[in-house]
Amino acid sequence: MSTASKGFNWIKAAPWLYTAALFILWEGAARGFNLPQYILPAPTVIAQAIVQYWSAIWKNSLQTLYTTLAGFLLAVVGGLALGILVGWSRFIYAGLYPLMVGFNAIPKVALVPVLVIWFGIGTVPAILTAFLIAFFPIVVNVATGLATIEPEVEDVLRALGAKKMDIMLKVGIPRSMPYFFGSLKVAITLAFVGSVISETVAANSGLGHMMLGAQSQFNVPLVFAGLVMLAIEGIVMYAIMAWIEMRMTGWAHRSQTMAA
Amino acid sequence: MQPLVTIDKVEMRYGGEDGLLAVRDLSLSVAKGEFAAVVGPSGCGKSTLMKLVTGLYIPQQGVVTVAGSRVTKPVSIVGMAFQNPTMLPWRTTLDNILLPLEVVDRHRRRLRANKAEYVAKAEALLETVGLKGFGQKFPWQLSGGMQQRASLCRALIHEPDLLMLDEPFGALDSFTREELWCIIRDLHAAQGVTIVLVTHDLREAVFLADRIFVMSSRPGRIIEERAIPFARPRDLEIMYEPAFTDVVHELRGSIADARKAA
Numbered sequence A: 001m002s003t004a005s006k007g008f009n010w011i012k013a014a015p016w017l018y019t020a021a022l023f024i025l026w027e028g029a030a031r032g033f034n035l036p037q038y039i040l041p042a043p044t045v046i047a048q049a050i051v052q053y054w055s056a057i058w059k060n061s062l063q064t065l066y067t068t069l070a071g072f073l074l075a076v077v078g079g080l081a082l083g084i085l086v087g088w089s090r091f092i093y094a095g096l097y098p099l100m101v102g103f104n105a106i107p108k109v110a111l112v113p114v115l116v117i118w119f120g121i122g123t124v125p126a127i128l129t130a131f132l133i134a135f136f137p138i139v140v141n142v143a144t145g146l147a148t149i150e151p152e153v154e155d156v157l158r159a160l161g162a163k164k165m166d167i168m169l170k171v172g173i174p175r176s177m178p179y180f181f182g183s184l185k186v187a188i189t190l191a192f193v194g195s196v197i198s199e200t201v202a203a204n205s206g207l208g209h210m211m212l213g214a215q216s217q218f219n220v221p222l223v224f225a226g227l228v229m230l231a232i233e234g235i236v237m238y239a240i241m242a243w244i245e246m247r248m249t250g251w252a253h254r255s256q257t258m259a260a
Numbered sequence B: 001m002q003p004l005v006t007i008d009k010v011e012m013r014y015g016g017e018d019g020l021l022a023v024r025d026l027s028l029s030v031a032k033g034e035f036a037a038v039v040g041p042s043g044c045g046k047s048t049l050m051k052l053v054t055g056l057y058i059p060q061q062g063v064v065t066v067a068g069s070r071v072t073k074p075v076s077i078v079g080m081a082f083q084n085p086t087m088l089p090w091r092t093t094l095d096n097i098l099l100p101l102e103v104v105d106r107h108r109r110r111l112r113a114n115k116a117e118y119v120a121k122a123e124a125l126l127e128t129v130g131l132k133g134f135g136q137k138f139p140w141q142l143s144g145g146m147q148q149r150a151s152l153c154r155a156l157i158h159e160p161d162l163l164m165l166d167e168p169f170g171a172l173d174s175f176t177r178e179e180l181w182c183i184i185r186d187l188h189a190a191q192g193v194t195i196v197l198v199t200h201d202l203r204e205a206v207f208l209a210d211r212i213f214v215m216s217s218r219p220g221r222i223i224e225e226r227a228i229p230f231a232r233p234r235d236l237e238i239m240y241e242p243a244f245t246d247v248v249h250e251l252r253g254s255i256a257d258a259r260k261a262a
């Protein structure tokens, strides 16, 4: 607060300052050491590439955004449903948990060939890879929220004749919402990773595909332009999820600061 | 008076036939309108007793009856409050207090149509415990003592015939505790509700109760039953009278013996 009174909020400005510093250092290094463009292009060169190839970059960015969001939405719906199911009963939990852990241990890039066999090259494998990789953290978080209901709350309600359904609706599900919204940040990032992986391996559009093409033509500035776009999309989606989390579960943050 | 709660030679194990024996040969009865307190060494099965009476656990042997019928499933005529206030942080205090009504069958059907009536009742309860105007606050905006008062309101909102309190004042400072003792005393006097209070605090038990049950170490059973003769309404001042101190002292001796016997 004392910084605000001096008229400039350094904390708020810090992310921008550091980003600017990074690019300036990068530019300086690329010029100072005279690095060839095919090793590390300077930011100004990358910016030129972004302008030059804008229509291709824009089209492929939208494609990546589309597959990421589609996979992410599937993961939200599926993860929420399975999470509630797993958190519902010890029996389902005991049976499904090892299966899910095993499934999660498979590197998802190894599944892309299978998806290609089933659905052909293109959009569907990208969406499904994003879904498969983003879905696990949501399930685990929702199930954790349900499994950690305070026994006393449950006792108070059960003593009044509450059914399992009542306890889930009144306590379990609201209680697991902070866990759920918290997992969205992780899930969106993973979904993004999933769809780019799939695009790099088996697709005919998307940023991953575009970068692969640029690489084979030694168009390194375009490869880096793709990376920059990925970073921007990733940051924006993460920020949106963080904002949703704050909006939806403010009580959890505030009640924790109170308790602390 | 006829008993509201009877426990007859009850045995309860956690975890099935060969599980941990929590209480054995436990028998007691509490009359309608009575204020009973249960004291005993830690881990002797006091919370278990509460859960047996409310029907959260069914004993392997013996019979528990509440209001004349045998307990085989949760009995909805009880209200409960614990040491930990367990308010739901995403609901306002008022909505927390109304929660039991959304669960108890006979109220949940009326709740939507008669919301205003129930809200008025919750607000009246808040006023009796000294929380007038705090209904719209969230629990995390209240202090520990205020949350505990709100949890008393939640235990009372559905007009239970029986109030089960498991060390509800354990986590509070001594001034707040004395204040809440008086609130409970007045609630008991005004509403004629039957109360069973589990506590570690012997002065609390003697000040509030008509009758005190002393439990043995695990496996718990009642080893002493003692009527407290002091006239009602009792004033906090009686805690400094010699007769009061004597009762506390004797009870303390009984519990020390129970612990030694373990």
Ligand SMILES: Nc1ncnc2c1ncn2[C@@H]1O[C@H](COP(=O)(O)OP(=O)(O)OP(=O)(O)O)[C@@H](O)[C@H]1O
Residues within 6 Å of the ligand: B014, B015, B020, B021, B022, B041, B042, B043, B044, B045, B046, B047, B048, B049, B218
């Ligand atoms: N859910 C449970 N599963 C297994 N054992 C339990 C369970 N709850 C309690 N016990 C055991 O039963 C015994 C009695 O427990 P209980 O909670 O009734 O004691 P208590 O008298 O309330 O103790 P305290 O005064 O410390 O609250 C203890 O030895 C405890 O370890």
Ligand SMILES: [Mg+2]
Residues within 6 Å of the ligand: B046, B047, B048, B166
């Ligand atoms: Mg206990």
